[in-house]
Amino acid sequence: xxxxxxxxxxxxxxxxxxxxxxxxxxxxxxxxxxxxxxxxxxxxxxxxxxxxxxxxxxxxxxxxxxxxxxxxxxxxxxxxxxxxxxxxxxxxxxxxxxxxxxxxxxxxxxxxxxxxxxxxxxxxxxxxxxxxxxxxxxxxxxxxxxxxxxxxxxxxxxxxxxxxxxxxxxxxxxxxxxxxxxxxxxxxxxxxxxxxxxxxxxxxxxxxxxxxxxxxxxxxxxxxxxxxxxxxxxxxxxxxxxxxxxxxxxxxxxxxxxxxxxxxxxxxxxxxxxxxxxxxxxxxxxxxxxxxxxxxxxxxxxxxxxxxxxxxxxxxxxxxxxxxxxxxxxxxxxxxxxxxxxxxxxxxxxxxxxxxxxxxxxxxxxxxxxxxxxxxxxxxxxxxxxxxxxxxxxxxxxxxxxxxxxxxxxxxxxxxxxxxxxxxxxxxxxxxxxxxxxxxxxxxxxxxxxxxxxxxxxxxxxxxxxxxxxxxxxxxxxxxxxxxxxxxxxxxxxxxxxxxxxxxxxxxxxxxxxxxxxxxxxxxxxxxxxxxxxxxxxxxxxxxxxxxxxxxxxxxxxxxxxxxxxxxxxxxxxxxxxxxxxxx
Numbered sequence: 001x002x003x004x005x006x007x008x009x010x011x012x013x014x015x016x017x018x019x020x021x022x023x024x025x026x027x028x029x030x031x032x033x034x035x036x037x038x039x040x041x042x043x044x045x046x047x048x049x050x051x052x053x054x055x056x057x058x059x060x061x062x063x064x065x066x067x068x069x070x071x072x073x074x075x076x077x078x079x080x081x082x083x084x085x086x087x088x089x090x091x092x093x094x095x096x097x098x099x100x101x102x103x104x105x106x107x108x109x110x111x112x113x114x115x116x117x118x119x120x121x122x123x124x125x126x127x128x129x130x131x132x133x134x135x136x137x138x139x140x141x142x143x144x145x146x147x148x149x150x151x152x153x154x155x156x157x158x159x160x161x162x163x164x165x166x167x168x169x170x171x172x173x174x175x176x177x178x179x180x181x182x183x184x185x186x187x188x189x190x191x192x193x194x195x196x197x198x199x200x201x202x203x204x205x206x207x208x209x210x211x212x213x214x215x216x217x218x219x220x221x222x223x224x225x226x227x228x229x230x231x232x233x234x235x236x237x238x239x240x241x242x243x244x245x246x247x248x249x250x251x252x253x254x255x256x257x258x259x260x261x262x263x264x265x266x267x268x269x270x271x272x273x274x275x276x277x278x279x280x281x282x283x284x285x286x287x288x289x290x291x292x293x294x295x296x297x298x299x300x301x302x303x304x305x306x307x308x309x310x311x312x313x314x315x316x317x318x319x320x321x322x323x324x325x326x327x328x329x330x331x332x333x334x335x336x337x338x339x340x341x342x343x344x345x346x347x348x349x350x351x352x353x354x355x356x357x358x359x360x361x362x363x364x365x366x367x368x369x370x371x372x373x374x375x376x377x378x379x380x381x382x383x384x385x386x387x388x389x390x391x392x393x394x395x396x397x398x399x400x401x402x403x404x405x406x407x408x409x410x411x412x413x414x415x416x417x418x419x420x421x422x423x424x425x426x427x428x429x430x431x432x433x434x435x436x437x438x439x440x441x442x443x444x445x446x447x448x449x450x451x452x453x454x455x456x457x458x459x460x461x462x463x464x465x466x467x468x469x470x471x472x473x474x475x476x477x478x479x480x481x482x483x484x485x486x487x488x489x490x491x492x493x494x495x496x497x498x499x500x501x502x503x504x505x506x507x508x509x510x511x512x513x514x515x516x517x518x519x520x521x522x523x524x525x526x527x528x529x530x531x532x533x534x535x536x537x538x539x540x541x542x543x544x545x546x547x548x549x550x551x552x553x554x555x556x557x558x559x560x561x562x563x564x565x566x567x568x569x570x571x572x573x574x575x576x577x578x579x580x581x582x583x584x
Contacts, residue, residue, distance in 0.1 A: 141360065142383075144383070145360075145381075148394060149361040156317070159296075160390060165293075168285070170286070172267045172286060174263065184252070188252065188274055189252070190288070190320065190324075191257065191266075191287050191288040191322070193287065194229055195264045196264050197236050199212070202223065203222045205222075206221075206222075216234065217234075221233070222246075223246070225246075227246030227248045231261060236264075241258070241260055243256055243257070244257050245257075253274050255274065267287070269282070269283060272289060273298075276295075276313045279295065280293045290320050290323070291320060291390075292319050296315060315330075316332070317391065318347075319390060319391050325343045325347040326343065327343070328340070328343075329349070329391070330391075331372060333527035334527040335524060335527055338361075339354065339369070339372050341354030342354075348371045350369060350370050350371055352367070352368050354368070354374075357394070359455075361382070363425065365377030365380070374530070378404070379401045379425045383395055404423075406530050408532065409530055409531070410464065413463065413465050415496075416463060420505040420507055421505075421506060422507055423509075424508060427457070427458050430451065431448055431550070432446050436514055436549060438514050440564070445458060445513045445550045446548065451540050452540070453543055454539060458513065458550065459528060459535050459537055460511055460513075460535055461534060464482075464491065465492050482525070495511050510538045513551065514549070515552065515554040516551035516553065517553060520544050520548070521538050522541055523536040523552060524536065
C-alpha cells in the first residue's frame with residue numbers, strides 16, 4: 001500500500017509545482033481524507049485537476065449506487081467486498097483509469113492520511129508558512145458550550161414563555177411611591193412615568209376636552225417636554241390601550257412604550273422599543289417592564305432611523321427590575337458573538353468580569369468592560385453554567401491560558417491603534433498563512449483545523465475611512481467596503497502597503513485570503529471587541545478540511561478590476577460559454 005500511495009502522490013506532483021508537503025495536503029483536501037468510522041465522505045469538488053483525485057472521488061458515487069442494492073440473506077462482509085470489486089467507474093480524463101474497489105480506496109485514503117500526519121506532525125504546515133503554531137493548549141468544545149448555544153437559540157427564536165413571565169406579575173398599586181422614579185440622564189429605563197397629568201404640563205390636545213381642559217375619550221396629548229401620550233382619557237387618566245412616545249422618551253433611550261392602562265397606570269402585558277431598535281414584550285408592573293425579556297431586532301424599517309452607534313447590536317436577553325436590567329444579561333452583537341456579564345446599577349455591562357463570547361459560543365475574552373466596550377480582556381473558554389432566575393449564566397475558566405491583553409482599538413484615517421502583532425486568538429486557532437496553491441497569488445490563508453459549514457474563521461480589519469474620505473494609500477489592492485449592500489456609498493477600510501506582510505501586521509489575517517469565483521467562504525458584517533465594526537468577518541460556505549486554502553469572491557467591478565482579475569473572469573466566462581454553447 002505505501003508504494004501505491006507514493007505512486008498516486010507522484011502522479012499528483014507530476015503536473016504541478018507543489019512541494020511534497022503541499023501535494024499531500026492537496027490530495028488530502030480534494031479527496032476529503034478524514035479519520036471517521038465509516039468510509040470517507042469524498043468532496044465533490046468541481047475544480048479537481050488531477051486524475052488520481054477524481055478517480056478516488058468517483059468511488060463515492062459508486063458507493064451511493066451500491067447502497068441502493070438490497071441486501072440478500074446470508075451476505076457476509078467478504079461477499080460485500082466481492083460485490084465492491086465488481087463496481088466500475090469511468091474517468092473523464094484522456095487516459096484510462098484503473099478500476100479499484102471501494103475497500104481499496106478506503107485503504108488508500110487512510111494510508112495517505114497516515115503519510116500526511118507523518119510529514120506534517122498532525123498539523124498541515126508548509127516550509128513557507130509564516131504563522132507560528134498556537135502557543136497555548138486550548139480544549140475542544142464541550143457539551144456545556146453546546147447547552148449554552150441551544151439555550152440562546154431557543155430564547156432568541158421563541159422568547160420566554162408567558163408562563164415564565166407571568167410569575168413576575170404583581171397587583172396594581174395606587175399608592176404614591178416613597179421615592180418617585182423619573183427619567184434619569186444616561187439611563188435607559190423601560191417604563192412610562194406618566195400617571196396623571198396636570199394642566200400646566202399639557203402643551204396641546206388633539207381630541208375632546210372636558211370643561212376643565214383635560215383630555216376626554218380617544219385623544220392625543222402632547223406634553224410640554226415633547227412627549228405624545230395616546231389613549232382613552234377620563235378625568236385626566238388613561239384606561240384601555242395606550243401608547244407613549246416622543247422627544248423626551250428618545251432622549252432617555254426609548255422610542256415608545258405601549259400596553260393597557262388602568263386608571264392611568266400601564267399594567268399587564270405590553271411592549272416597548274428602545275433607540276437601538278430592539279423591541280421588548282413582557283409584564284409591566286405599575287408602569288415598569290419587569291421579569292425576563294428578550295430585546296428583538298427589527299432592522300428592516302429601522303436602519304435609517306437607528307444611530308450607527310447601535311447598528312451592531314442584536315438580541316438582548318435580560319431580567320428587568322423597575323425597567324432596568326439586573327443581574328446577568330446577554331447582548332448579541334453583529335456576526336454572532338455575545339457580550340455577557342453582570343450589569344451595574346444603571347443596567348450597563350460595566351465591570352471586571354464581563355466577557356465577549358465568540359460565535360463558536362465557547363471561546364471568549366474575559367476582563368474589564370465599560371458600557372459593553374472591552375478595556376482589557378484575556379483568552380478563556382466556557383467551563384460551566386448556572387441559572388439566576390430565568391437567565392443562564394456562563395462561568396469561564398479562570399486560568400491564564402494566554403497572557404496577551406486585548407482591548408478595544410478602532411482605527412481611523414490616521415492609522416491603526418491596535419497592537420499590530422497581537423494575533424486574535426480565535427482566528428489564530430483556525431488560520432495559518434502560507435504559499436497559496438493558486439498560481440501567482442503569493443500568500444494564502446489556510447485552515448489550521450477542520451471547519452464546519454457556517455463557521456466564522458477570520459477577520460478583515462484595516463484603516464477606516466468614512467464614505468467620501470479619500471484614502472491616503474497609493475495602492476487600492478487591499479481596500480474593501482464595509483457595507484457591500486450600500487457600495488459604493490459605504491465606509492471602507494484599507495491596509496497600508498507597508499502593513500500587508502504578516503511580519504509587520506497580523507492582528508487580523510483575512511487580507512491574505514485569495515479570490516475565487518467558486519469560493520468556500522464569504523464576507524459578512526461583524527462586530528469585534530477589539531476592532532469594533534471597522535472590519536468584516538469571513539464565514540465558511542461549506543465544510544473545509546484542515547490544510548485547505550480559504551477563498552472568497554472579491555466581487556470587483558470588472559471594468560475597474562485589476563488585470564489579473566479580468567483575466568480570471570474572462571477565463572471563467574469562456575468556460576461557461578463553451579459549456580452552454582453560447583455564440584460570440
